[in-house]
Structures are given as structure tokens and as C-alpha cells.
Amino acid sequence: MVRKIIRIDEEKCIGCGICANACHEGAIDIIDGKAKLVRENFCDGFGDCLPGCPTGAITFEEREAPEYDEAAVKEAKERKATMGNMNDNEKEMMMKMAEHAAEHGCPGSRFMQLKPAGNENVQEQGPMNSFRPVSRLEQWPCQIKLLPTQAPFYNGAKLLIAADCTAYAYANMHEDFMKGKITLIGCPKLDDVDYTDKLTDIISNNDIKSVTIVRMEVPCCGGLQRAAENALINSGKFIPWQVVTISRDGNIID
Numbered sequence: 001m002v003r004k005i006i007r008i009d010e011e012k013c014i015g016c017g018i019c020a021n022a023c024h025e026g027a028i029d030i031i032d033g034k035a036k037l038v039r040e041n042f043c044d045g046f047g048d049c050l051p052g053c054p055t056g057a058i059t060f061e062e063r064e065a066p067e068y069d070e071a072a073v074k075e076a077k078e079r080k081a082t083m084g085n086m087n088d089n090e091k092e093m094m095m096k097m098a099e100h101a102a103e104h105g106c107p108g109s110r111f112m113q114l115k116p117a118g119n120e121n122v123q124e125q126g127p128m129n130s131f132r133p134v135s136r137l138e139q140w141p142c143q144i145k146l147l148p149t150q151a152p153f154y155n156g157a158k159l160l161i162a163a164d165c166t167a168y169a170y171a172n173m174h175e176d177f178m179k180g181k182i183t184l185i186g187c188p189k190l191d192d193v194d195y196t197d198k199l200t201d202i203i204s205n206n207d208i209k210s211v212t213i214v215r216m217e218v219p220c221c222g223g224l225q226r227a228a229e230n231a232l233i234n235s236g237k238f239i240p241w242q243v244v245t246i247s248r249d250g251n252i253i254d
Helices: 018-022 072-081 086-106 173-178 196-206 218-234
Strands: 002-008 029-032 034-037 058-066 159-162 182-186 208-216 241-246
Touching: 002 034, 018 029, 034 208, 159 173, 159 196, 159 218, 196 208, 196 218, 208 218, 218 241
Parallel strands: 159 182, 159 208, 208 241
Antiparallel strands: 002 058, 029 034
């Protein structure tokens, strides 16, 4: 679409960083001593960055540019707030992976750490004195195929490796299994893939404290269990682990 967006004259730019600080959306970075508009979809065209420029290097122009993406800006701000509690290595890794996802992948595959919602001890009360369950999903994405092999949310994590169908068969999945864990879900039959290598990388390259495997009683779920068990062996680590099997009528059978 053709819209109003900022233009930065690099010859006039002295790299002072005033514009980058003034841009509340995070559209501008200082790269090699020069201000650059690195995220065109973050630029709202309001020009908060213009008044502070001491050399007049920033102007408006009308040109073809991506539409302003308010949702992406909000997500980036939330991610920045989360990163405030991370060390430098974790921050660098998260930024690189987020930028890669934004450039090369579906927006739904951008990973993020989610804050546990609601009270840890009771369920949320809803209208008419009913109770609404609280989600215990602590990261996004959760599909094994989409998850990165390294991310800050793995550090010190307890992993839940669960078959897709378990959440539908077992009614209290969030409270009994997902709570306090990083959740990885998959179905080797539908995905037609061996998860062993991916799970090996995750367990080997991160500080994983324990692994819980939740599968259905059906034979095809054995592929998920084998992949997780082989990954534990291949990692060379001694990590507590267990397997829980869910029946088709939603009961724990071992």
C-alpha cells in the first residue's frame, strides 16, 4: 500500500540515537553508526522521531510500504518487557530468533514466553458464580515442529512432551500436567516425522530439569514416547522422567 512513512538521510545522520529513543514503536535502530528504519510495519507515520533530529535527517515521504502492524508492535513491546529480566546472552538469543521468525516465518510461529495467568491456587471466578479454568500454557508456540531448539524459556524448565489428543481426552490437562511446565505437543502419525533429533537438541542444549511424557493408549502414540526416550538417551544427561498413558475415555491407566 502507498502511505506516509519516514525517510532517513544517512548522509545527514550522525547516529546520535535520539530518533530511535523517540520512536515508541521500535521501528528505528542504530546500525553501524547510522539510524535506519529497519521495521517499516512498525512505523505509524506520526513522526515522533522528527522533532528531535539535530541535523534534519528525517523527513516524511509517500511510498509503497507495509501497513502499520499495531499487533506486532504490541507483541514487540511485551517481549521487550519480558527481556528486562533476562541476562545478556538470553536477550541476544531471543532477539535473533524473533527477528528470524519475523523475516522468514509465519507470525504465528514467533516464539514468546507467556506469563502464567490468574491465581496459582484457585480457578478464576466468572459470571453467575461459575468458575473458568486458567490456561497453564507458558510459551508459544507449543507444536514440536514449530518450537526453537534454544530459547530462554527452556532454562531450568520441566518439559511436558504430550500427544495432541491427550488434551482432548484428559479433562484436567492444564492443572495436572501443564502447570509449571514448558509444553511440547505433537503427533508422529499426522506429522509423519521422527521427533528424536529435535527433542535431542532441546534436551542437550538447555538446562532441562525433568521430562514428563503424556501419551494416549493407542499404538501410534508409541512413536512420540520412543522419540522422547531416545532423545533422553542421546543427550547423555541423567534427567528424571516419567511416562503417563491416557485411555480413550480420559482416564490415567499407568
